[in-house]
Amino acid sequence: MPWVILRSLICCLAVLSLCLPPEAAAGKVDFNRDIRPILSRNCFHCHGPDATHREADLRLDREQGLKATDASAIIHPGQPDQSVLFERVSSKDPDLVMPPADSGKKLKPTEVNLIRQWIAEGSPWSQHWSYVKPQPVKTPTIKDQSWPVNWIDNFILSRLEAENLKPAEEADKVTLIRRLSFDLTGLPPTPAEVKRFVDDPSPAAYEKLVDRLLASPHYGERMAIYWLDLVRFADTVGYHGDQDHHISPYRDYVIDAFNQNLSYDQFVREQLAGDLLPEPTLQQKIATGYNRVLQTSHEGGVQRKEYLAIYAADRIRNFSAVFMGATMGCCQCHDHKYDPYTIKDFYSMVSFLQISMRTST
Known part of the structure; x- marks a missing residue:
């Protein structure tokens, strides 16, 4: 997809x-x-x-x-x-x-x-809802059959009609290209790009604009922002001296994954255990940088086992939030009081992630 x-x-x-x-x-x-x-x-x-x-x-x-x-x-x-x-x-x-x-x-x-x-x-x-398998939903019937462009519009218009409201007028082409450019690349369109889109009378002008922006290298940069925020990417270690992390190759991997339209299942597999794949490529090994984008202490007096436990707990909290859409953080100390996770689940997951950490650490 x-x-x-x-x-x-x-x-x-x-x-x-x-x-x-x-x-x-x-x-x-x-x-x-x-x-x-x-x-x-x-x-x-x-x-x-x-x-x-x-x-x-x-x-x-x-x-x-x-x-x-x-x-x-x-x-x-x-x-x-x-x-x-x-x-x-x-x-x-x-x-x-x-x-x-x-x-x-x-x-x-x-x-x-x-x-x-x-x-x-x-x-x-x-x-x-997070544990329920999504089911097909019947597209609502609407009164104004001329407004929807696709089936999603039926849901919006159905609610608007129920509230006796009317959709806003369609945005002009200058506004459309500005919105789309910011949304897909994070950058404003150039005057030449605006003129080309405004002057294009083709019914497929908008679709062509979408394709062009998706092909831009800036698309991957824009999309990567959201993922890098989720996995708490940073160029420094976050503790004490805040030394450089030297993890920019992982950042570039994420950008390239979006630009190459890498499938999500492969994207996840490579980040969690790319180095354990059969004959892994250099990029797949770099992808496991996900396991290293966390706060790490370079202080000489740290207790090694203590900080390995701290790192493991941080990874579980991030892994559960990013990949499971839930949080297991509370299970570090006790069975979760609100979600169906136990303290045993937490430390079982620690062991699971340690498999890939043995080679990527």
Whole structure:
């Protein structure tokens, strides 16, 4: 998949996330959007994944814990007033209310009402969106069939029509080339480039402009900014004397990967363990510089084993955030209180990454 398409799809997903589904527009409660955040902020510390701090043998991060059907049931779908969960979060009795008064947490009236409404609607549960396999979504039907250029526009126009709003007028060609140039290369168009685009009467003028900008070496430089920020790239070590890192070949690898439209799976594989591939190229070995773009101490008195542990923990935090879209940082010291990761998972991942670090260190 071309990088520009991948990035565009990410942007589209962000836009579509604002385009609430018909159920939400009608006031229907969504578990992931409305209920899970309330439980995560207020309840998971004592009734979540961390067995060490779990109380009453109750887990509210799992469906079977929330919706038990035996005598321990805390929810009766459709009957909030008969549900222990609603009774406890809405109680005025300091000895009964949840979260406990001494926890420093308290549900807002709007949050209590959301829980009541959710139970009244049958308490539908859903897994966190990041662990759910994406499914095809039906393209919305719209009234103004002439406005959309592609199927994504239907989602935007559908919401606008639901709110009795109209799309903004299409931008003029000078504005379009300026926006596109900044977006794909980070640079403004030259006067000659603007004139050539404005004077091009072809229906494919915009597509040709996109192709030209994608072919520019500045495209890779622009796209690399986002990735290098994610992997905390820097030219210095970050500790004490802040000595030079000499890691610019890795930066160039990332830029070239975007310009060459390297597939994402290969991009990931080469950075994590390019040196372990069969007959790795010099560029694939350079790609493993990802494992070295972190703070490293050059102080003479550092304890080697201590800092190796510090480096390993930093890599796990970055790896989980960048490649998993989650965080395992909390698991360095204890089972995660909000996500399904344990301290064992953390140190198992340390061992996994050490395989490639043996040769790239």
